[in-house]
Structures are given as C-alpha cells and as structure tokens.
Amino acid sequence: MNTMDRIDYRRLVDFAAAVYMDGGVPDEDARLLADTLVQADLWGHQSHGVLRLGWYLDRIKNEVMTPVTVPQFEVDAGAVAVINGRDGVGQVLAYRACREAVRRAKKHGIAAVGVHSSNHFGTCMYYTRLGALDGCVMMLTTNGGPAMAPWGGMEKIIGTNPWSVAAPAGKYPPLLVDMANTGVARGKIYLARNKRLPIPLGWALNCNGEPTTDPQEAIDGIILPMAEHKGYAIAVMVDMLSGVLTGSGFLSAVHSPYRTTEKSNCGHLMVAVDIEAFQPLDQFQSRMEDFLEEIKSVPRAPGHDEVFYPGEIEAANDVRHRREGLHLAEDTLTSLKTIAAETGLCDTLPFSA
Numbered sequence: 538m539n540t541m542d543r544i545d546y547r548r549l550v551d552f553a554a555a556v557y558m559d560g561g562v563p564d565e566d567a568r569l570l571a572d573t574l575v576q577a578d579l580w581g582h583q584s585h586g587v588l589r590l591g592w593y594l595d596r597i598k599n600e601v602m603t604p605v606t607v608p609q610f611e612v613d614a615g616a617v618a619v620i621n622g623r624d625g626v627g628q629v630l631a632y633r634a635c636r637e638a639v640r641r642a643k644k645h646g647i648a649a650v651g652v653h654s655s656n657h658f659g660t661c662m663y664y665t666r667l668g669a670l671d672g673c674v675m676m677l678t679t680n681g682g683p684a685m686a687p688w689g690g691m692e693k694i695i696g697t698n699p700w701s702v703a704a705p706a707g708k709y710p711p712l713l714v715d716m717a718n719t720g721v722a723r724g725k726i727y728l729a730r731n732k733r734l735p736i737p738l739g740w741a742l743n744c745n746g747e748p749t750t751d752p753q754e755a756i757d758g759i760i761l762p763m764a765e766h767k768g769y770a771i772a773v774m775v776d777m778l779s780g781v782l783t784g785s786g787f788l789s790a791v792h793s794p795y796r797t798t799e800k801s802n803c804g805h806l807m808v809a810v811d812i813e814a815f816q817p818l819d820q821f822q823s824r825m826e827d828f829l830e831e832i833k834s835v836p837r838a839p840g841h842d843e844v845f846y847p848g849e850i851e852a853a854n855d856v857r858h859r860r861e862g863l864h865l866a867e868d869t870l871t872s873l874k875t876i877a878a879e880t881g882l883c884d885t886l887p888f889s890a
Contacts, residue, residue: 543862548887550575552877553590559880560597561604562626570628573659578863581854584724585660588731588869591876593626593657595797602626602656602801608633611784616645619783620652624800627658631677631805635664638809639671646814652805653785657681657794661701662715662848664807669703669711672818674810677701680779680786680803682793684723684760688769691746693759694789696803697723698775703848705812707822709829713848718772719760723793726755731868756795779804 553571558564570593578586596602606625612618618637622630634650641648658664661677668675681696697717704712717723721740729736730752738748741755749755762768780787785804792799812821829846837844865873870888877886 542888543864544887545862546575546579546859548885549578549587549863552873552882552885552887553587555882555885556590556594556876556880557597557604559882560594562597563605566606566626566629569632570626573628573663575863576663576855577660578865579855579858580660580662580851581858582660582851583866583869584722584728586869587865587873588724588728589659589794591872592794592797594876596656596794596801599798601797601799606630608652612651616641616648618648618650620650622652622655624654624656627656627801627803630655631658631664631679631807632667634805634807635667635675635677635809638675638807639668639673642673642809642811642814647810648808650807651783651785652807653780653783655785655803655805656801657803658805660715661699662703662713662851665701665703665715666711666713668809669705669713672705672812674704674812675702676808676810677805678775678779679805680776680791682791682796682801682803683789684793685719685762685769685772686759687773688762688766691759695769695772695776696791696793697760698772698779700771700775704825705818705822706829707826709826709846709849710852711848712825712829712846713851716763718763718768718775720763720768721760723756723760723795726752726760727795728866730756731866733868778806782806 550571554567557567557570574587597604603624606629609621611621630652634652638648638650665675665677678700680698683693684697685695686693697719699717701715706712735750736752741760743749743754743758776787783804786802791803792801812818832846833844874890877883
C-alpha cells in the first residue's frame, strides 16, 4: 500500500466485522465491535482503533473472551442494575449497559448499571456519546490491568482506569471527556511502538524505575499517573467504582487486553442522568451552547489558533476522515494483512496488500 493512500472507513468496518464473524461472534455483535474500533480511528485515536483488531481476536481464540455474549442480570432494581458479563465481548456488554442506563434513567430520572466479569471495550466515549444523543448526561468508569504503581511504590497494580462524561450541546457536537488516569493511555505507547517512534520523557519508567523514551521499556515498566499523586488517587476511585462496587476484579486481579491468554475480569459502571428530570431539554441545550461559546471566546494563548472544548477536535477529525479516508501506521497495516491471511479474508482487505 502506498503510504499516501487512504482507507475507506466503511470497507474497514466490513473487514473487521468479517474477521470477528469468522471467529464466531454473531453478525450484529461483530459489526458493533468493528464499529467501535474504526470509530476510534475516525476520531484520531488510533491507539484504540484497528490496531487492536488482533488482540480481541486472540482473546476469543484463547477462550478467555466468549464470542457469543449472554449477559445475566444479577440485580434488577429499577434505577439500579448489575450485569454479570460472563466473560463476553466488552463492547457488547458496554453497549447493553449504556442502553439499560438510558432506559432506566428515562423512567427514574437517574440510573446506574454495573457490569462485572467483562472485557476491554475500546474507547469510553463511544458509549457515553450514545447517552448524550439520547438526551442524557452520561458517565462511565472502567478498570483495567496493572499499568501504574501506587504513588510512592514500585509495583504496578493499578490500571489506567479511564472514565468518561458526555452531554448534548445543542447545535454543537456533544461535549465528550474521555481520559485515562495515567499521563497517557497505554495504547498510545503501543501506537508509538508501531510507528517506531520514541515516547516523550515523563510518560513512563523502565523496570529499574528510570525515565525512558523507549516504548517497549515503557510497556514492560511502569506508566506514570497524570498530575502525579492526583492521577493515582482518581485511578483508585475509578477502580473502586468499576471493580469493588460492581463485584468485578480489582487491582492486580484485572488483566489487560494485551495479555490475550488471561481472562480480563474487568468491570464497568454506567450512570445516566435524564436531563428532562432537571430542566427542559431545549433549555439545557441552549445553556450548553452558551457554556461552550464562552469557553471558546477567551483570548488565545501564543501558539494556539483556536480554543477547543472537549470532544470538538474528535468531531472535526470524524468529518474529515469520513470524507478523505484513514491513514494507518505501517505496522498496523502489516498486522491487518497477517490477520487477513490467517482468516482467509484477503479478498475483503480494504487496501492492496
């Protein structure tokens, strides 16, 4: 493939879905899983895009993630529900929890849905955005495999533990916050390795506790929290909500999606707030427009052409990439070619091999 060639996102979704269907995932679930990955690429977050295609497939092959997701409700109490994911596909479980939270919030004003025994589900904002489009303020927390050490410690037992909040914003794309509590999501370090680039100092320590710019040393070592002890504290809180509260694994009992022979044992907490329970939705939308316009109206700092609100850059990237196509890292393309050959799906590969 010519490095300047662009990939049509629709063909990429079709290919990714075909890969998962070949692995035994039902058609509808496979397309959801594929869409979550390609959507991350469309937003410009290739660390959570089709770079991960093979990782989820390997988890299915190694029988640590069940291709046919059959969740079981363990608590069904009006505004509160707890779902046993039974090691199903994380994307399918998170989507189900999102829809359940919105449905229950529309009835009760607010709802919380916990999920345990789940798997990694990609970007948090894929799901919180769905709640925002349904007229809710949506919050999501999830835990992950060990990546950082407790502040002052030298053993990684705490995940990146991302969280997200989304809200509709009237005539503007939704307000979307999605962040890990490490200084950088671990997937971005894998992406740097794929691009054969160094990482900035301050992202990670090697196994000896020394600062490193080598992506592999960072993966083998310890990822540093954002804002030092504050990021550590938030990550602990997210693990409590996602793991302890939901009945799922926590700390070192959770395994990352990169360790494809081990059950994930991760958990999620989805909270939906029905805006109409607080004020008319039109009023909220108008207030959000004023809110974002005031943020964007402040004088620009040197070196900045525009002030962006959270989620605005991703929305612009999405429009551009849908129009122009995606450009993926060479190592990601190589991985997709390998998967196509192994699954016999070379004819559906969305670029020339």
